[in-house]
Amino acid sequence: MVNVTYVAKKILGLLVTIFLVLSFNFYLFRILPGNPFTLLYRGASLPPEAKRDLNAQFGLDQPLWVQYLIYMRNTASGNFGISYQTHASVLGLVVPSLINTVVLLSVASAISIGGGILIGMIAAWRRGSRIDVTFSAATLVMYSMPTFWLGLVLLFVGVIYLGLPVGEMWTISFGTVDMLTQFADLMRHMILPLLTLVLGLVGQYVLVMKGALLDVFTEDYMITARAKGISNRKLLWDHGFRNAILPMMTLVALNLGLSIGGAIQTETVFSWPGMGLLIYRSILARDYPVLQGAFLMVTIAVIFANFIADMLYPFLDPRVASK
Amino acid sequence: MSNQTVLESEEKYSTARAYIKTFVEFSRLYRRNRMGVIGLCMLIFFVAVAILTPYLAPYDPTTTFSSAFLQPPSWTHLFGTNEAGQDLFSQVVYGTGPSLIIGFAAALIATTIGTLIGLTAGYFGQLIRDLLMRLTDFFLVIPALVLMIVLASIMSSGLTSIILAIGLVGWTGTARVVMSQTLSLREQTFVEASKASGAGDFYILRSHILPNVMPVAFAQTVLVVANSILYEATLTFLGLGNPAQITWGQILQFAFVSGAITTSWWYVLPPGISIMLVVLAFSLTGYSLDSIFNPRVRKI
Numbered sequence: 001m002v003n004v005t006y007v008a009k010k011i012l013g014l015l016v017t018i019f020l021v022l023s024f025n026f027y028l029f030r031i032l033p034g035n036p037f038t039l040l041y042r043g044a045s046l047p048p049e050a051k052r053d054l055n056a057q058f059g060l061d062q063p064l065w066v067q068y069l070i071y072m073r074n075t076a077s078g079n080f081g082i083s084y085q086t087h088a089s090v091l092g093l094v095v096p097s098l099i100n101t102v103v104l105l106s107v108a109s110a111i112s113i114g115g116g117i118l119i120g121m122i123a124a125w126r127r128g129s130r131i132d133v134t135f136s137a138a139t140l141v142m143y144s145m146p147t148f149w150l151g152l153v154l155l156f157v158g159v160i161y162l163g164l165p166v167g168e169m170w171t172i173s174f175g176t177v178d179m180l181t182q183f184a185d186l187m188r189h190m191i192l193p194l195l196t197l198v199l200g201l202v203g204q205y206v207l208v209m210k211g212a213l214l215d216v217f218t219e220d221y222m223i224t225a226r227a228k229g230i231s232n233r234k235l236l237w238d239h240g241f242r243n244a245i246l247p248m249m250t251l252v253a254l255n256l257g258l259s260i261g262g263a264i265q266t267e268t269v270f271s272w273p274g275m276g277l278l279i280y281r282s283i284l285a286r287d288y289p290v291l292q293g294a295f296l297m298v299t300i301a302v303i304f305a306n307f308i309a310d311m312l313y314p315f316l317d318p319r320v321a322s323k
Numbered sequence: 324m325s326n327q328t329v330l331e332s333e334e335k336y337s338t339a340r341a342y343i344k345t346f347v348e349f350s351r352l353y354r355r356n357r358m359g360v361i362g363l364c365m366l367i368f369f370v371a372v373a374i375l376t377p378y379l380a381p382y383d384p385t386t387t388f389s390s391a392f393l394q395p396p397s398w399t400h401l402f403g404t405n406e407a408g409q410d411l412f413s414q415v416v417y418g419t420g421p422s423l424i425i426g427f428a429a430a431l432i433a434t435t436i437g438t439l440i441g442l443t444a445g446y447f448g449q450l451i452r453d454l455l456m457r458l459t460d461f462f463l464v465i466p467a468l469v470l471m472i473v474l475a476s477i478m479s480s481g482l483t484s485i486i487l488a489i490g491l492v493g494w495t496g497t498a499r500v501v502m503s504q505t506l507s508l509r510e511q512t513f514v515e516a517s518k519a520s521g522a523g524d525f526y527i528l529r530s531h532i533l534p535n536v537m538p539v540a541f542a543q544t545v546l547v548v549a550n551s552i553l554y555e556a557t558l559t560f561l562g563l564g565n566p567a568q569i570t571w572g573q574i575l576q577f578a579f580v581s582g583a584i585t586t587s588w589w590y591v592l593p594p595g596i597s598i599m600l601v602v603l604a605f606s607l608t609g610y611s612l613d614s615i616f617n618p619r620v621r622k623i
Binding site for chain 1: 607
């Protein structure tokens with residue numbers, strides 16, 4: 001069923017994009033004034049042997065193309081360098097953060113997509129009604145707010161009036177209580193960041209679902225179905241929904257970059273220990289290796305997510321692979 | 324000689340008349356769009372605030388009132404004071420101009436890049452188009468905010484690097500819109516006629532394609548300004564701004580870093596609401612312009 005050339009083309013595209021991102025990442029951080037080495041040991045006096053060792057390890061005494069090869073080899077083997085600030089391995093900082101972000105973002109995305117589909121269907125079915133106008137206006141207003149500000153407002157309300165924790169992921173440390181209490185603790189910390197992200201993300205899904213459904217409604221087969229006397233409910237779900245869901249799926253993958261932008265802001269406000277907080281702290285400390293590793297990790301994660309969406313797409317719409 | 328001058332001035336007169344006619348026609352269309360009118364009025368309000376800043380702000384935004392730290396709103400301090408005892412109403416008023424200017428400057432860079440890439444991709448052959456669209460897709464895949472953060476932090480903090488970071492990343496939408504416009508314009512008879520009579524590519528691009536792409540690019544710019552203002556606030560909030568320059572994002576950053584957010588609602592609400600209203604104003608205006616200039620798009 002899945003066309004081999006389609007898959008091969010997508011895999012090739014994936015490899016090319018990853019190669020481009022790696023090269024881009026390398027040159028981007030070489031524009032820096034001074035070399036990474038002098039930045040690494042700002043002010044610290046090192047014995048000359050140690051300096052020589054480090055220079056050799058990062059290849060900083062070599063011409064740029066050799067440095068590029070060394071960088072490629074290091075990155076491929078998971079050596080992303082060490083943090084200026086804590087001198088810990090960048091990979092060790094990035095991976096747990098990425099997992100925490102994926103936890104937050106996937107739950108938020110699932111809620112937003114589900115909610116977006118539902119609200120979009122209501123708005124399309126009753127277009128022009130008071131409900132539709134209210135949703136559209138709300139979407140526009142939500143779009144106009146910076147996500148971090150929405151987070152700040154929710155933080156204020158949640159902490160002052162609802163007694164929710166100010167931030168981070170846990171209050172109770174692992175192993176001291178049973179699983180259920182531990183889970184409840186996580187939920188208490190997660191509710192505000194989730195709400196912020198969902199409110200920030202749901203609008204575009206509503207708009208796209210509504211637009212796609214309105215497009216489907218004008219199709220000939222919808223008019224035929226209506227003429228055949230099919231019930232409204234069947235018309236909306238079996239004919240409308242199933243055809244309108246395809247543009248939604250494309251958007252989900254495309255929107256991932258935007259969602260990550262929202263997650264970075266949300267994590268910063270609520271000190272959620274994910275990529276956003278890691279990036280925020282590296283900005284404040286000007287910790288370039290961590291910033292570079294985080295940028296690489298986030299970008300490659302998004303590219304892979306897009307690839308998976310490309311692979312799933314033929315199953316949702318057989319027309320794609322046969323093109 | 325004099326005859327020619329008369330002809331020339333007559334021609335100028337009729338061109339001016341044509342412009343006025345177009346403008347009248349345009350404003351008639353625009354006025355019918357209620358959302359657009361609301362957006363434009365809000366926009367005028369904020370531009371007026373930016374221009375009249377010194378007359379509107381009761382105090383210098385950096386003056387500290389030593390007896391008034393984190394005071395709630397009162398008649399002496401309409402929006403209250405911050406943790407340094409500075410008047411927040413004055414700060415929000417003073418933040419208007421820079422926030423607008425940064426948004427404009429970044430959007431200008433983004434739409435210039437986007438228009439150039441869109442024109443090139445749309446006008447010249449398949450190969451160049453494929454290459455440039457690949458580049459655009461590449462920039463679309465990379466999470467925009469993360470790329471901006473990286474660029475801004477490499478370029479040392481400050482307004483210029485924030486403007487550049489937003490401008491260098493935010494051109495993809497414009498490039499796509501301009502490219503599709505150019506593609507359809509290229510097939511028009513007047514372009515073919517111009518080509519047949521020996522006009523060069525650069526001439527055709529400058530005098531036939533660009534003027535026809537301009538309105539759409541303009542509508543795009545207005546929409547990009549909205550995005551740029553949001554991104555400026557975000558980048559500044561994340562600590563990439565210049566702390567000495569008051570913008571709405573900077574006020575919010577101070578509120579966050581000082582920990583005042585959990586105690587002082589007056590510190591957080593006015594700058595955020597200002598950002599929201601300005602972005603709303605630009606979005607409404609931009610969508611209305613777009614629906615007039617580019618009627619086929621965005622029928623939803």
